[in-house]
Amino acid sequence: MTEDMQFVSQYGDYTGTKQVLTLFAVSLLPKIPELVGHLCSLCPDLTDDWLTSIDQPLQVKKCAKTGRDFVLCDYNRDADSYRSPFSNEYEPPLEDAVLPRTTSASSRLRANDIFATFTKLYYESGVCSVYAWDPATEDGAFAMGVFIHKVGEGHRGLDQGVWDSIHVFEVVPEGDKFAYRLTTTVLLSMNASGTGLKTLAGSYTQQAENNLKAGSGWHDHVVNMGKMVETMENQMRNSLQSVYFGKAKDVLGELRDAAGASQTQRMAALQSSLAAQLKARNAE
Structure with a gap:
């Protein structure tokens, strides 16, 4: 090369x-x-x-000040430090760190609490973090991301499965409404053992856009984005179930012989025996 x-x-x-x-x-x-x-x-x-x-699998770190887990991703990263959504400080500490001006402390914490409840209701457990940042666009616009990290173990023969949802919003004012442009990527990986180690991993990305009304407060934006996240999560989960898992099942079904080797040998012997008997009968 x-x-x-x-x-x-x-x-x-x-x-x-x-x-x-x-x-x-x-x-x-x-x-x-x-x-x-x-x-x-x-x-x-x-x-x-x-x-x-490339969207990377999400990782989790414990906030040094609050003791709460938060998600590590490119959107709260600066050099080798990550900003906690709870303390709004970088860990490890970073000199001359740039902090977003988009949200107040109360709005940031409220948004994280709301989506943490969403994660608990939909996934039973998991870590969710919400980050906002200032995009280099026109006045009044802002960007926000919702990041969900769910790990499952010991269910239905699964050693470990990881579901990472990355929801990135760009919100732009348009007249008396706001344009919410959402890009969602799901990163999925599963490991299962048994007759042999099986690993399945991949990613899936979809986009959506809605024009919705919102007041001057941050709460209306969180409600609008929450509805879009809920709809997108359901759509992508259904697509993964019907398309990707269905296709993987079909491929594995073609590769795997459902009958065991001994049963296959017995069937072959039976076929040979029947063929010999038919040949002998025709010869009479």
């Missing part, structure tokens, strides 16, 4: 090794997220480009 190599795909012409590697990473890593660390160690100079282009 040389610096002047060219890669032509459905995305266009890409010249140079870095562009090709990034294209491969963007295509591969969402399907096999456990390879992120390995590939980044092989190409450390491309790590920043990859991590900003």
Whole structure:
């Protein structure tokens, strides 16, 4: 692979090794997220480009001040520090950290409490964090993300399953309403053992947009976004169940012979015996 190599795909012409590697990473890593660390160690100079282009599995950290768990993601990250939604401080402490001006402390905490209740009702357990930031767009616009991390173990033969929901909103005023533009990505991974270790992982992204009214307070925005998150979660869960899991089941069904080897041998012997008897009868 040389610096002047060219890669032509459905995305266009890409010249140079870095562009090709990034294209491969963007295509591969969402399907096999456990390879992120390995590939980044092989190409450390491309790590920043990859991590900003690919949604990563969410991680959880405990807030040093409040003791509450919060989600780690690119949207509350600055260098190697992460901002807690509860203390609004970076951990480890970061000098000259930039804090968003979009929400007040009470609004930030209220939004996190509301979506924590949503997570408990829909997932029974899990960690949810809400972050807001100032987008580089027109006046009155803001951005907010809702991040849900759910880990399940020991259910229906599942060793461990992880569901990460990443909901990113861009909210822009349009006349007497606001345009809510939502991009949702679900990262799913499952490990099951038994006759053999089986791993299934992948990601799924959908978008939605609504024009809704909202008052001057932050509460109306949270209500509007909460309804969109609920609708999107249900749609994506149904799609994953019917399309992705259904397809995986069909593929595994084609690969796996439901009958055991001994049963297959008995059936083959029976067929041979019947064929021999029919041949003998026809010869009489």
